[in-house]
Amino acid sequence: MGPTEAIAEFAARTKAEDIPSEVLTRAKQHVVDTLGVALASSRGSISAIVREVARGSTEGEASLWCGAGKSTAADAAWVNGTLAHALDFDDGGVALTPMHPSAPVLPAVLALAEARNLSGMDAICAYIVGVEVECKLATLISLEHYHRGWHSTAIIGTLGGAVGSAWLLRLSPEKICHALGIASSMAGGLQANFGSMTKPLHAGQAARNGVLAALLAEKSFTANPSSLEAEKGMIEVFGFGDSVTGPRMREVLGRPFHFLSPGVSLKRFPTCTSTHLCLEAVLALRSSNRLVRDRIEKVECAIHQLDFRVLLRPDGIRTAEQARFSLEYAVAVAIRDGEISLRHFDEAMIQSAELQGLMRKVHVFVPPELQDIESRGRRFGLVTIHLSDGSVISHRATQIRGQPPLFLAEEEVDKKFFDCADPVLGRAKAEELLETLRRIETVSGVREIVSVLRKGRGGGPVGPRRS
Structure with a gap:
């Protein structure tokens, strides 16, 4: 059979x-x-x-x-x-x-x-x-x-x-x-x-x-x-x-x-699932730290290579459909508002100078341990935020709320x-x-x-x- x-x-x-x-x-x-x-x-x-x-x-x-x-x-x-x-x-x-x-x-x-x-x-x-x-x-x-x-x-x-x-x-x-x-x-x-x-x-x-x-x-x-x-x-x-x-x-x-x-x-979150581990990490950092946008120098997001491949690059994110596939946009919104919801996909908001500027501080990459296909079962989202005083905070998320268990x-x-x-x-x-x-x-x-x-x-x- x-x-x-x-x-x-x-x-x-x-x-x-x-x-x-x-x-x-x-x-x-x-x-x-x-x-x-x-x-x-x-x-x-x-x-x-x-x-x-x-x-x-x-x-x-x-x-x-x-x-x-x-x-x-x-x-x-x-x-x-x-x-x-x-x-x-x-x-x-x-x-x-x-x-x-x-x-x-x-x-x-x-x-x-x-x-x-x-x-x-x-x-x-x-x-x-x-x-x-x-x-x-x-x-x-x-x-x-x-x-x-x-x-x-x-x-x-x-x-x-x-x-x-x-x-x-x-x-x-x-x-x-x-x-x-x-x-x-x-x-x-x-x-x-x-x-x-x-x-x-x-x-x-x-x-x-x-x-x-x-x-x-x-x-x-x-x-x-x-x-x-x-x-x-x-x-x-x-x-x-x-x-x-x-x-x-x-x-x-x-x-x-x-x-x-x-x-x-x-x-x-109303975004591609490939953004969710890093969103969990950002929200965890935001709940335990007082993040002042002007003090953020750089945000690094480490994700699996399959997630990296399906997401859009930050240049030219103008529409709601594009923004749902932008980790840079999702992270920028989560840092600013402590959430990401349907209201964040208004095109005027997406194209705002404030969020576009914050997006440019977000850098997405694939670490060596997440570059092969077989590592998908061990994937994580690691967010590292560099602040203007030289300090660095980071959080590694391995689970997404809404997914089992x-x-x-x-x-x-x-x-x-x-x-x-x-x-x-x-x-x-x-x-x-x-x-x-x-x-x-x-x-x-x-x-x-x-x-x-x-x-x-x-x-x-x-x-x-x-x-």
Whole structure:
């Protein structure tokens, strides 16, 4: 048995009753988080553009979270998946290969569940199965895949979206193999587009293509049923490595579920995860020292070479998308304000002389011990601040709050949700949506969730329109 068939067998045999209650509880945290960050992004320029292109109507089968009506399930998954990743504030898989698991899967299964009028339990179980496949693949895949410049969220996420959608449609193992084959030919996304609007589009495309692949397979559309392991298949072309085998996939899928161990991370900061270790170090230094900006001569940030490669260099950081991938900007904001939040990604603030000047004092480098790919499991963020009186302070961070084992508490997840959703829905409707999501497994139809979301928007579009 190859890995394609192993994934298909796992998805087909997994029933709602096979999913432990603790996995369900943790997954609901991520449903709340993903909807929250998608709503926050619905007021931005990326949302405005995709809303124009999608051209939603009142007659579609699945809702667009940007407030522009409805469309097909596939196009709703595309729009909503793009929104979920637009702020780079969505969750991350805890695996050797970095990726964002929820943005390609949750929008796919919610759109399809709404279109087919399926239950909340159906949707969250499909979501858990899709994320499980993504995270176990990310655990086994060689870092060579990421090193080649592929965006793992786009590649693995397409498979996760397809598996989650196939689970919802109750496809047979044979048809799931074909869905994976169809999805394999749709997968793509380059790290060259990090720091641009196209990076979140990768997640939206993965969600859309996952839905399309499952819908086509449902109608007996065919593909290579061994698309992962076939000659010139995904493993070879995308550099997955030798560990993605059928026996290994059977051994790890659901044993235990990734949501249970090691867990899936939630973000505290709306920036690329590659900035987070140094942000933890800066905030630790700021809490224990009185930092006066004018006394700071230089800030040195030591990070892993894979993190260095995906981040943007400091020259020319002008837009919100670029700033999310700038460690220099993140550190400058954290030094000045003692936090970094959504409000810091206003372009006037990004381009301010004060922050641009502070950014020029930040120097990012890769120390010798973090220059090889294999050292990623031992990575750290070391921040050293040189002051004008000649003194030097430093802090080395090896853990990020929000990543296992430092999970965010439920009240922290709720606060982040309200920070994201209140400006869009208002507190009363945000509370109603949160309460509904917290009991998603009891909701008789996903359309009830969408109804709450649409009521909060007053049934119409929200946020800026492009002229």
